[in-house]
Amino acid sequence: MEVSLIGHTPDPELTVAAAARLCYSPDQVNELLDGLTLKKARQLINKLQQMRHFSPFEHASFTFGIAGVSRSLSHQLVRHRIASYSQQSQRYVAFSDLAVVVPPSIASKPEAQEKFSIAMDAIRDAYQSLLELVPAEDARYVLPNASQTNLVMTMNARSLRNFFTLRCCTRAQWEIRELAWRMLDLVQAVAPSLFVDAGPNCWSAVGCQEGTMTCGEPPSRLGR
Amino acid sequence: MEVSLIGHTPDPELTVAAAARLCYSPDQVNELLDGLTLKKARQLINKLQQMRHFSPFEHASFTFGIAGVSRSLSHQLVRHRIASYSQQSQRYVAFSDLAVVVPPSIASKPEAQEKFSIAMDAIRDAYQSLLELVPAEDARYVLPNASQTNLVMTMNARSLRNFFTLRCCTRAQWEIRELAWRMLDLVQAVAPSLFVDAGPNCWSAVGCQEGTMTCGEPPSRLGR
Amino acid sequence: MEVSLIGHTPDPELTVAAAARLCYSPDQVNELLDGLTLKKARQLINKLQQMRHFSPFEHASFTFGIAGVSRSLSHQLVRHRIASYSQQSQRYVAFSDLAVVVPPSIASKPEAQEKFSIAMDAIRDAYQSLLELVPAEDARYVLPNASQTNLVMTMNARSLRNFFTLRCCTRAQWEIRELAWRMLDLVQAVAPSLFVDAGPNCWSAVGCQEGTMTCGEPPSRLGR
Amino acid sequence: MEVSLIGHTPDPELTVAAAARLCYSPDQVNELLDGLTLKKARQLINKLQQMRHFSPFEHASFTFGIAGVSRSLSHQLVRHRIASYSQQSQRYVAFSDLAVVVPPSIASKPEAQEKFSIAMDAIRDAYQSLLELVPAEDARYVLPNASQTNLVMTMNARSLRNFFTLRCCTRAQWEIRELAWRMLDLVQAVAPSLFVDAGPNCWSAVGCQEGTMTCGEPPSRLGR
Numbered sequence: 001m002e003v004s005l006i007g008h009t010p011d012p013e014l015t016v017a018a019a020a021r022l023c024y025s026p027d028q029v030n031e032l033l034d035g036l037t038l039k040k041a042r043q044l045i046n047k048l049q050q051m052r053h054f055s056p057f058e059h060a061s062f063t064f065g066i067a068g069v070s071r072s073l074s075h076q077l078v079r080h081r082i083a084s085y086s087q088q089s090q091r092y093v094a095f096s097d098l099a100v101v102v103p104p105s106i107a108s109k110p111e112a113q114e115k116f117s118i119a120m121d122a123i124r125d126a127y128q129s130l131l132e133l134v135p136a137e138d139a140r141y142v143l144p145n146a147s148q149t150n151l152v153m154t155m156n157a158r159s160l161r162n163f164f165t166l167r168c169c170t171r172a173q174w175e176i177r178e179l180a181w182r183m184l185d186l187v188q189a190v191a192p193s194l195f196v197d198a199g200p201n202c203w204s205a206v207g208c209q210e211g212t213m214t215c216g217e218p219p220s221r222l223g224r
Numbered sequence: 225m226e227v228s229l230i231g232h233t234p235d236p237e238l239t240v241a242a243a244a245r246l247c248y249s250p251d252q253v254n255e256l257l258d259g260l261t262l263k264k265a266r267q268l269i270n271k272l273q274q275m276r277h278f279s280p281f282e283h284a285s286f287t288f289g290i291a292g293v294s295r296s297l298s299h300q301l302v303r304h305r306i307a308s309y310s311q312q313s314q315r316y317v318a319f320s321d322l323a324v325v326v327p328p329s330i331a332s333k334p335e336a337q338e339k340f341s342i343a344m345d346a347i348r349d350a351y352q353s354l355l356e357l358v359p360a361e362d363a364r365y366v367l368p369n370a371s372q373t374n375l376v377m378t379m380n381a382r383s384l385r386n387f388f389t390l391r392c393c394t395r396a397q398w399e400i401r402e403l404a405w406r407m408l409d410l411v412q413a414v415a416p417s418l419f420v421d422a423g424p425n426c427w428s429a430v431g432c433q434e435g436t437m438t439c440g441e442p443p444s445r446l447g448r
Numbered sequence: 449m450e451v452s453l454i455g456h457t458p459d460p461e462l463t464v465a466a467a468a469r470l471c472y473s474p475d476q477v478n479e480l481l482d483g484l485t486l487k488k489a490r491q492l493i494n495k496l497q498q499m500r501h502f503s504p505f506e507h508a509s510f511t512f513g514i515a516g517v518s519r520s521l522s523h524q525l526v527r528h529r530i531a532s533y534s535q536q537s538q539r540y541v542a543f544s545d546l547a548v549v550v551p552p553s554i555a556s557k558p559e560a561q562e563k564f565s566i567a568m569d570a571i572r573d574a575y576q577s578l579l580e581l582v583p584a585e586d587a588r589y590v591l592p593n594a595s596q597t598n599l600v601m602t603m604n605a606r607s608l609r610n611f612f613t614l615r616c617c618t619r620a621q622w623e624i625r626e627l628a629w630r631m632l633d634l635v636q637a638v639a640p641s642l643f644v645d646a647g648p649n650c651w652s653a654v655g656c657q658e659g660t661m662t663c664g665e666p667p668s669r670l671g672r
Numbered sequence: 673m674e675v676s677l678i679g680h681t682p683d684p685e686l687t688v689a690a691a692a693r694l695c696y697s698p699d700q701v702n703e704l705l706d707g708l709t710l711k712k713a714r715q716l717i718n719k720l721q722q723m724r725h726f727s728p729f730e731h732a733s734f735t736f737g738i739a740g741v742s743r744s745l746s747h748q749l750v751r752h753r754i755a756s757y758s759q760q761s762q763r764y765v766a767f768s769d770l771a772v773v774v775p776p777s778i779a780s781k782p783e784a785q786e787k788f789s790i791a792m793d794a795i796r797d798a799y800q801s802l803l804e805l806v807p808a809e810d811a812r813y814v815l816p817n818a819s820q821t822n823l824v825m826t827m828n829a830r831s832l833r834n835f836f837t838l839r840c841c842t843r844a845q846w847e848i849r850e851l852a853w854r855m856l857d858l859v860q861a862v863a864p865s866l867f868v869d870a871g872p873n874c875w876s877a878v879g880c881q882e883g884t885m886t887c888g889e890p891p892s893r894l895g896r
Binding site: 316 | 450456457459463466468470471472476478480503504507513532533536537540541544600
């Protein structure tokens with residue numbers, strides 16, 4: 001898995017703080033950034049978090065490049081609807097090689113790894129043969145969930161926070177959880193105040209909301 | 225593929241017409257349905273279509289049961305974001321048998337069918353073995369796009385019209401196109417005026433918008 | 449203010465439960481409702497709430513008729529984006545009389561009521577005169593926030609729950625709070641299990657999330 | 673009315689083109705920008721427009737500062753749901769002066785202007801008196817649609833294109849039409865290829881879709 005931050009709203013913290021300031025102030029729009037230092041912006045954002053007033057967070061958008069993830073992951077990912085996706089097509093792209101994601105639970109057990117490899121080899125053979133016989137969009141029916149795919153995804157900071165709540169949690173599958181934590185690292189580096197308390201609910205003042213499905217573990221970033 | 229209409233807003237045409245009437249009238253809300261016959265409702269809806277005023281169409285929702293479609297299809301389907309989905313999980317459900325969708329282009333060519341079957345057998349073997357060794361959510365990495373899945377989906381009439389425009393078109397893949405036409409049949413039966421001109425753009429006054437990618441075929445329901 | 453439930457997804461609890469059941473079961477779609485009594489459906493919905501698995505709640509939609517609310521309220525209301533609205537137009541409808549909402553804080557103070565009435569009279573005069581001179585869409589620029597308006601609104605149960613969390617809270621303005629509580633009464637009557645714990649956060653297991661802005665009051669339905 | 677572009681996705685055309693390229697190519701994500709000149713990006717975007725493949729346009733977001741517009745306009749504006757808004761609050765801000773938007777049809781007729789001014793004076797008096805007697809959130813019920821408000825709004829390029837289609841059209845009210853054209857000027861300056869054919873339908877290959885409500889005028893930017 002490779003995850004990179006391709007781009008984002010310039011000065012995301014200043015943008016969010018300026019928008020929030022507008023709500024509560026008689027200031028003119030062209031004065032919103034006057035005297036708004038990064039320090040003041042972060043103090044204001046901190047207050048917004050305490051009040052759980054997250055709508056101004058939507059003005060900051062982040063675009064990610066995501067490579068080498070499975071189609072299992074991408075099928076989960078695109079269920080997040082307040083987001084934009086461009087995904088490598090299996091209809092229009094015929095792959096000369098089958099790159100796959102191997103789950104650690106499989107990679108770490110020789111017996112499982114062998115079963116997995118045999119299936120992948122059979123798939124690889126069938127796919128290449130089928131490409132000669134039918135359109136690529138039909139040949140791909142033999143391709144596995146493990147197939148690697150690439151995406152460009154854009155989400156705003158509010159939608160990202162919801163994404164992190166759900167997908168950094170131990171109840172999410174390992175692969176999308178790994179993606180979520182990597183994305184969180186990337187956005188915390190460029191807009192720390194917007195994501196200072198982002199992550200699974202157990203990390204924040206809200207606390208675990210998984211009810212009877214809780215993992216019961218003490219929250220730990222290391223445990224990610 | 226099995227597609228059924230599980231439920232829908234009662235009196236969808238009356239509901240849409242009453243909402244539309246509200247926009248342009250000093251009437252009270254409790255008078256909206258007074259004297260609103262189905263015939264009058266349909267006349268009003270016909271007018272809305274001519275003015276392309278589709279927002280009242282959103283008040284009518286339709287819930288579908290969709291069974292026996294491939295994960296290729298479901299991955300395309302859930303990209304439609306103005307909709308609600310519940311999908312059979314491959315994480316929580318361990319399948320005792322691997323039911324698959326065979327593309328007609330493969331089914332009709334013995335050589336292709338053979339290649340396909342060999343791959344499916346290898347996958348079946350690997351999946352059942354892996355279920356003994358790793359969690360179901362990881363075993364499923366070997367499962368193919370062809371795997372059958374089931375969904376419940378809800379869309380409102382406006383979002384459905386957009387769906388039909390894109391997915392009834394010959395540029396959509398055969399499987400989701402088949403789904404789209406079946407859904408269109410189902411909703412036309414219960415709310416004809418809301419979908420009288422729904423379908424690919426070539427069917428409507430708008431005309432083909434596919435530009436250089438047009439199929440060039442004369443519009444035909446038979447050709448679906 | 450008049451609020452009525454114009455329509456809703458038939459059997460909303462069964463629909464949500466059937467959709468939820470699909471996620472975790474190898475059952476076929478056409479078997480989802482088999483043996484699904486209302487009692488069993490409610491037990492399952494209760495479990496979904498404990499797990500905070502709310503996506504199946506989206507399959508149940510509710511359409512409201514809302515009359516005699518102010519444009520202050522409607523401007524707040526339409527900020528809820530996962531919803532559909534049809535609102536009486538001030539562009540296309542010329543009002544022969546100016547019906548207004550009087551805030552209780554004004555109605556209960558004679559001095560305030562007098563100031564308010566004087567302004568309303570001046571507005572009424574100006575509006576009727578302007579209707580003779582300019583298009584209705586421009587004459588309406590003199591109309592006050594207090595002007596009564598009518599809407600038809602559709603929201604699904606998940607979006608409604610979010611609406612109730614925000615708008616039943618004492619931090620919401622009295623008018624939209626009144627609307628929210630009335631809507632909650634209406635949907636609890638037809639789909640109790642979907643809304644059993646709906647309302648402000650202080651009512652639910654989550655607890656107040658307003659941080660420094662908390663009202664500090666013990667949660668009370670009477671205090672609504 | 674003052675409209676400014678506060679910020680936007682850096683290199684919006686390159687970002688959209690890179691995302692689009694991903695869909696159709698076996699390239700790795702980290703190679704997407706390799707050799708992608710602005711010229712090539714614009715050629716690709718031009719092709720996307722011809723194919724009406726607009727989803728990659730969503731990766732480019734634009735944030736506007738909007739000042740001195742009426743509450744009539746803002747109530748229309750926030751109906752566009754695929755967008756983010758922060759609006760100056762009439763609940764939390766008590767205005768020392770009542771700044772208003774005067775419709776040109778009123779400003780240009782002395783008789784209408786006089787009626788308008790009388791009403792505004794009465795409102796101004798009532799509002800300032802009420803601020804002493806009741807909370808600002810209730811005093812504001814006397815404020816007119818003409819009241820000026822300020823907003824920060826973020827929309828992606830795809831949603832903006834839809835906005836321009838509807839709001840640059842002569843069927844939109846003059847005030848939001850003026851806003852739409854100003855916004856279009858601003859985004860065309862920084863991302864010309866994304867908006868080269870944006871504007872009312874009559875400007876584009878699609879042609880007028882207003883049916884019986886068409887203005888019948890030849891399309892003209894001057895006529896805006």
